[in-house]
Amino acid sequence: MRWSRLFIPTLRDAPAEAEVISHKLLLRAGYVRQLSAGFYCYLYLAKRSLNKIERIIREEMDAIGAQEVYTPEVHPAELWKESGRWDSIGHDMFRLQDRWGRDLCLGMTEEEVMTWLAKGELRSYKQLPQIWYQIQAKFRDEPRPKAGLMRVRRFTMKDSYSFDLDASGLDESYKKHYGAYCRIFDRCGLDYLPVEAHSGAMGGSESHEFVAPSAAGEDWLVECADSGYAANVEKAVARPKPAPEDEPDENPPEEFDTPGKKTIEEVASFDGLPATSHIKTLVMVADGKPILVLLRGDHGLNEAKLEGILQARELRPAHPEELGDWMGAGAGSLGPVGVGPKLKILADSALEGRKNMICGANKDGKHLRNVTPGRDFEAEFVDVRQVEDGDLDIQSGSPVRLRKCIEIGHIFKLGYRYSESMHLRVLDVNGKEVAPIMGSYGIGLERILTAAIEQNNDEGGMALPASIAPFEVVVTPVNLKDEQQAEAAERIYADLKTAGIDVLFDDRAERAGVKFKDADLIGIPYRIVVGKGIVDGNVEFVDRASRQASDAKLEDVVSLLAEKLVPTRS
RNA sequence: CGGGGCGUGGCGCAGUCUGGUAGCGCGCCUGCUUUGGGAGCAGGAAGCCGGGGGUUCGAAUCCCUCCGCCCCGACCA
Numbered sequence: 001m002r003w004s005r006l007f008i009p010t011l012r013d014a015p016a017e018a019e020v021i022s023h024k025l026l027l028r029a030g031y032v033r034q035l036s037a038g039f040y041c042y043l044y045l046a047k048r049s050l051n052k053i054e055r056i057i058r059e060e061m062d063a064i065g066a067q068e069v070y071t072p073e074v075h076p077a078e079l080w081k082e083s084g085r086w087d088s089i090g091h092d093m094f095r096l097q098d099r100w101g102r103d104l105c106l107g108m109t110e111e112e113v114m115t116w117l118a119k120g121e122l123r124s125y126k127q128l129p130q131i132w133y134q135i136q137a138k139f140r141d142e143p144r145p146k147a148g149l150m151r152v153r154r155f156t157m158k159d160s161y162s163f164d165l166d167a168s169g170l171d172e173s174y175k176k177h178y179g180a181y182c183r184i185f186d187r188c189g190l191d192y193l194p195v196e197a198h199s200g201a202m203g204g205s206e207s208h209e210f211v212a213p214s215a216a217g218e219d220w221l222v223e224c225a226d227s228g229y230a231a232n233v234e235k236a237v238a239r240p241k242p243a244p245e246d247e248p249d250e251n252p253p254e255e256f257d258t259p260g261k262k263t264i265e266e267v268a269s270f271d272g273l274p275a276t277s278h279i280k281t282l283v284m285v286a287d288g289k290p291i292l293v294l295l296r297g298d299h300g301l302n303e304a305k306l307e308g309i310l311q312a313r314e315l316r317p318a319h320p321e322e323l324g325d326w327m328g329a330g331a332g333s334l335g336p337v338g339v340g341p342k343l344k345i346l347a348d349s350a351l352e353g354r355k356n357m358i359c360g361a362n363k364d365g366k367h368l369r370n371v372t373p374g375r376d377f378e379a380e381f382v383d384v385r386q387v388e389d390g391d392l393d394i395q396s397g398s399p400v401r402l403r404k405c406i407e408i409g410h411i412f413k414l415g416y417r418y419s420e421s422m423h424l425r426v427l428d429v430n431g432k433e434v435a436p437i438m439g440s441y442g443i444g445l446e447r448i449l450t451a452a453i454e455q456n457n458d459e460g461g462m463a464l465p466a467s468i469a470p471f472e473v474v475v476t477p478v479n480l481k482d483e484q485q486a487e488a489a490e491r492i493y494a495d496l497k498t499a500g501i502d503v504l505f506d507d508r509a510e511r512a513g514v515k516f517k518d519a520d521l522i523g524i525p526y527r528i529v530v531g532k533g534i535v536d537g538n539v540e541f542v543d544r545a546s547r548q549a550s551d552a553k554l555e556d557v558v559s560l561l562a563e564k565l566v567p568t569r570s
Numbered sequence: 571c572g573g574g575g576c577g578u579g580g581c582g583c584a585g586u587c588u589g590g591u592a593g594c595g596c597g598c599c600u601g602c603u604u605u606g607g608g609a610g611c612a613g614g615a616a617g618c619c620g621g622g623g624g625u626u627c628g629a630a631u632c633c634c635u636c637c638g639c640c641c642c643g644a645c646c647a
Contacts, residue, residue, distance in 0.1 A: 009580085011580085011581055011582090011596095011597085012582085012596060012597075012608070013581055013582045013583095013596075014581085014582085015581065015582085016576080016577095016582075016640080017639060017640050018640090019640075019641070027581095034639090036638080036639085037638085037639070037640090089647095090645095091645090092645090092646070108647085109647070140646080140647090142645085143571080143644080143645050143646070144641095144642095144643090144644090144645075146640085146641080151646085197647095198647090207647095218646095407647095410647070412647085440647095460607095476606095478605075478606055479605055479606085480605095510605095510608090511604085511605055511606085511607090511608080511609065512605070512606045512607070513606070513607040513609080514607085514608050514609095515606095515607090515608095516606075516607045516608085517608050518608085520607090529606075531606060540606090
């Protein structure tokens with residue numbers, strides 16, 4: 001394409017609304033423009049790049065035998081009522097009504113529609129397994145869209161769904177996706193890794209997230225270099241840093257005054273014991289029912305774990321009034337002694353076997369000392385602790401590390417949740433009705449672009465991997481008024497096109513500096529500069545990412561580039 | 571939803587405190603010169619100062635109200 005005819009509105013200054021690097025560069029490089037919060041227009045360059053990502057995904061999905069389909073973005077409410085998610089999802093779902101007042105929603109994921117489709121058509125085990133996928137807009141009314149394309153209200157998703165006769169079949173489908181996802185992200189040139197993940201509102205047993213480490217990410221990845229362990233922090237387990245030995249005495253609990261001391265830190269510095277000797281008492285409300293959750297004073301609650309243990313749909317901290325009603329004291333003076341069996345008490349496993357700890361007395365301004373779990377209160381011990389940097393890995397015993405990352409894909413074993421709730425059945429080999437077992441698998445296309453930019457940029461702009469850059473190479477004549485340069489540049493452009501290379505020809509009547517700056521900004525991986533050297537038959541070949549430049553013969557440059565592109569094309 | 575910030579030509583900003591009829595840089599258009607890392611000179615176009623209401627002789631500026639955008643938190647497949 002000839003740059004002079006294209007709409008690539010680059011900016012010298014980043015608009016003030018942009019904070020993260022990828023957002024700034026997407027705007028500056030003329031990739032996107034924002035329509036309103038969480039809604040973006042994709043301009044020519046972004047669309048080209050997304051098309052390439054789409055193509056890679058399509059090739060790899062087709063390669064595992066998945067079949068591409070397309071379902072409507074607007075869904076009738078009935079389907080979502082059938083699965084129960086019309087009520088459980090809440091404000092994240094865009095809802096609307098048609099002219100007759102019938103409830104509809106915009107698709108945020110497609111388990112319901114795909115299960116409906118399967119229900120109408122699948123009759124026999126002989127038709128299984130099936131994997132159906134689509135690449136389509138998804139809508140989620142995020143409470144806070146942010147960071148450019150990172151968290152938006154309309155995005156493009158590759159979503160696929162597998163239907164198998166039994167668990168081992170699902171294993172197969174799951175493995176196929178796992179492999180396809182690795183190949184997709186490899187081909188997109190991302191630094192990424194699969195991690196064990198929390199299956200959240202999707203339900204189901206096994207789940208992996210594919211994450212791209214990046215400071216701009218919103219998720220935390222827990223990893224251990226020695227064992228290779230990697231998990232989302234929502235799911236991660238590790239051994240906590242040990243607490244000092246407890247006092248061995250066998251004294252009963254004793255109340256003492258702690259006027260105005262509310263946080264663990266305040267109480268600890270008041271009573272002189274370390275935070276690890278305190279019990280943090282939280283009152284959570286799970287589907288309307290109060291639960292007491294206990295943690296070591298220096299630990300934090302992992303709500304995802306708790307939600308999983310309780311199988312709760314909705315989990316929230318208790319309101320201050322509720323604390324008064326249930327506990328007789330406010331936050332900062334709560335404790336488990338004397339509370340059971342009225343309230344269910346869950347204690348984090350780090351409290352198991354501990355003695356003589358300090359907790360709130362359920363009287364404002366008072367705490368108890370010499371509190372021993374198991375003796376002074378009964379609790380069920382569970383893992384509800386949020387893993388922290390420096391905790392010890394279960395396998396290797398080495399410290400784990402926390403890193404921020406961007407979630408780019410997620411695969412779930414759904415089990416029978418949707419086939420049961422929506423009554424999907426096929427006949428098995430004995431002529432008996434059975435529910436197929438399902439999996440669902442998603443990739444966010446814009447997240448791939450965002451992660452690629454976050455991972456590949458410098459002060460000059462983006463340096464996208466060749467496989468997903470909008471163009472593979474830009475041809476830059478330094479001075480178009482120089483006939484020899486103009487002619488050579490035209491010829492290289494034509495030859496590159498003939499060779500099937502995705503080439504952008506910067507034929508604009510701009511000075512060389514402007515062209516270089518723009519080419520760097522929009523992130524084209526290779527640049528061929530046609531300048532004064534052309535009198536000796538030389539052009540310059542520049543690698544965007546490394547900024548390394550070398551001379552090449554005019555007649556060699558096309559094959560030189562073609563060779564470099566080979567690994568990016570498979 | 572709670573807290574904070576912002577809204578002035580396409581982009582970045584000043585002007586608002588102390589009311590007097592809008593300015594700077596970049597970009598854009600025309601011409602000439604220039605041509606290897608965002609050129610120079612000359613000329614030019616472009617703004618209901620987010621919307622509405624009020625105060626005032628007079629409002630970008632003061633008051634009320636609504637809207638939008640960004641950040642932190644809550645939330646989040």
